[in-house]
Amino acid sequence: xxxxxxxxxxxxxxxxxxxxxxxxxxxxxxxxxxxxxxxxxxxxxxxxxxxxxxxxxxxxxxxxxxxxxxxxxxxxxxxxxxxxxxxxxxxxxxxxxxxxxxxxxxxxxxxxxxxxxxxxxxxxxxxxxxxxxxxxxxxxxxxxxxxxxxxxxxxxxxxxxxxxxxxxxxxxxxxxxxxxxxxxxxxxxxxxxxxxxxxxxxxxxxxxxxxxxxxxxxxxxxxxxxxxxxxxxxxxxxxxxxxxxxxxxxxxxxxxxxxxxxxxxxxxxxxxxxxxxxxxxxxxxxxxxxxxxxxxxxxxxxxxxxxxxxxxxxxxxxxxxxxxxxxxxxxxxxxxxxxxxxxxxxxxxxxxxxxxxxxxxxxxxxxxxxxxxxxxxxxxxxxxxxxxxxxxxxxxxxxxxxxxxxxxxxxxxxxxxxxxxxxxxxxxxxxxxxxx
Numbered sequence: 001x002x003x004x005x006x007x008x009x010x011x012x013x014x015x016x017x018x019x020x021x022x023x024x025x026x027x028x029x030x031x032x033x034x035x036x037x038x039x040x041x042x043x044x045x046x047x048x049x050x051x052x053x054x055x056x057x058x059x060x061x062x063x064x065x066x067x068x069x070x071x072x073x074x075x076x077x078x079x080x081x082x083x084x085x086x087x088x089x090x091x092x093x094x095x096x097x098x099x100x101x102x103x104x105x106x107x108x109x110x111x112x113x114x115x116x117x118x119x120x121x122x123x124x125x126x127x128x129x130x131x132x133x134x135x136x137x138x139x140x141x142x143x144x145x146x147x148x149x150x151x152x153x154x155x156x157x158x159x160x161x162x163x164x165x166x167x168x169x170x171x172x173x174x175x176x177x178x179x180x181x182x183x184x185x186x187x188x189x190x191x192x193x194x195x196x197x198x199x200x201x202x203x204x205x206x207x208x209x210x211x212x213x214x215x216x217x218x219x220x221x222x223x224x225x226x227x228x229x230x231x232x233x234x235x236x237x238x239x240x241x242x243x244x245x246x247x248x249x250x251x252x253x254x255x256x257x258x259x260x261x262x263x264x265x266x267x268x269x270x271x272x273x274x275x276x277x278x279x280x281x282x283x284x285x286x287x288x289x290x291x292x293x294x295x296x297x298x299x300x301x302x303x304x305x306x307x308x309x310x311x312x313x314x315x316x317x318x319x320x321x322x323x324x325x326x327x328x329x330x331x332x333x334x335x336x337x338x339x340x341x342x343x344x345x346x347x348x349x350x351x352x353x354x355x356x357x358x359x360x361x362x363x364x365x366x367x368x369x370x371x372x373x374x375x376x377x378x379x380x381x382x383x384x385x386x387x388x389x390x391x392x393x394x395x396x397x398x399x400x401x402x403x404x405x406x407x408x409x410x411x412x413x414x415x416x417x418x419x420x421x422x423x424x425x426x427x428x429x430x431x432x433x434x435x436x
């Protein structure tokens with residue numbers, strides 16, 4: 001929404017939420033999420049044609065186009081628990097729109113949702129709107145955290161799905177004209193509703209599949225003496241494969257990949273395709289296995305015990321350039337190390353200490369987990385360092401200084417393969433990375 005306001009000054013973009021505290025944060029000097037370049041864009045247009053408000057009803061009444069961008073988490077209860085998407089917030093928004101709207105609207109699904117959700121939205125709107133006309137479009141987002149602004153400025157494609165009716169096609173072109181302010185028309189893909197809804201799930205599933213595939217090969221590389229980075233480089237030169245998403249790591253995280261794959265698994269089961277469901281479920285299982293394998297590798301290297309040993313964890317966000325920790329591999333690794341009675345000290349440049357403690361411990365207390373404000377403080381007296389997020393600042397640390405402050409022998413476990421391992425070995429570290 002900030003990018004639309006930035007690129008189309010004649011369009012008023014109003015972001016509304018019932019949570020007044022969240023809206024206040026978006027109106028403050030410190031935005032509630034960290035994303036490179038976002039501060040500048042928001043502060044450039046905020047108060048002009050980008051408005052943040054808690055008056056949801058007024059926002060609905062005044063809008064011509066309503067983007068629905070609410071959470072669709074994995075269900076934790078009832079039918080489909082652990083796999084299906086929880087659509088309660090989608091339904092709530094649809095009912096609110098139907099109740100409040102008095103003029104025709106275009107409703108745009110922005111949330112990642114199961115195929116055929118638009119049918120549910122249309123039914124709710126039709127039965128509760130008192131004759132007001134609505135068109136429902138699907139417009140999934142393909143940006144990545146950490147590069148979201150860049151992805152929005154120059155997207156690979158914009159996908160818009162709508163009904164194959166005169167009204168549906170007109171609605172598609174109306175939304176396309178908004179993106180057309182800065183996106184070439186040949187990069188705006190128009191499909192039917194169901195193709196658009198399914199494309200987002202499938203795109204994330206394919207990307208996650210590549211990560212799990214190379215992570216499975218990283219284990220084979222360790223067993224055979226091959227270097228997974230060299231293997232990935234060699235196969236990535238094949239134009240049919242390409243180099244992207246072939247970086248071996250401790251595992252993928254974030255709000256999308258696991259949730260969307262599990263949703264896809266549920267859909268396949270629902271439509272009587274158990275073999276297809278099992279195939280995609282293995283991607284998630286491989287990802288979980290890689291996280292636990294990494295923690296087990298730390299324990300095994302430290303003479304099969306980390307009890308009362310200090311392990312420094314550098315990086316907690318699921319990737320660099322974001323403060324998002326959802327499904328971060330660091331959570332699983334920290335929990336496994338705490339189970340082994342290690343003393344775990346975490347440093348991340350953007351994730352608050354309270355959030356780290358909550359993600360790892362929930363509502364429990366554990367004196368073995370601590371959070372500090374620098375990589376040097378985390379490493380002091382540590383037996384090992386585990387790098388779990390590829391923050392650029394970790395590449396520039398003074399490792400000679402760090403080595404001098406650690407217990408000996410000193411280990412580094414490079415879960416993202418971002419360091420010069422040969423140089424670290426020269427200093428005296430015992431270094432291990434994924435696939436090495």
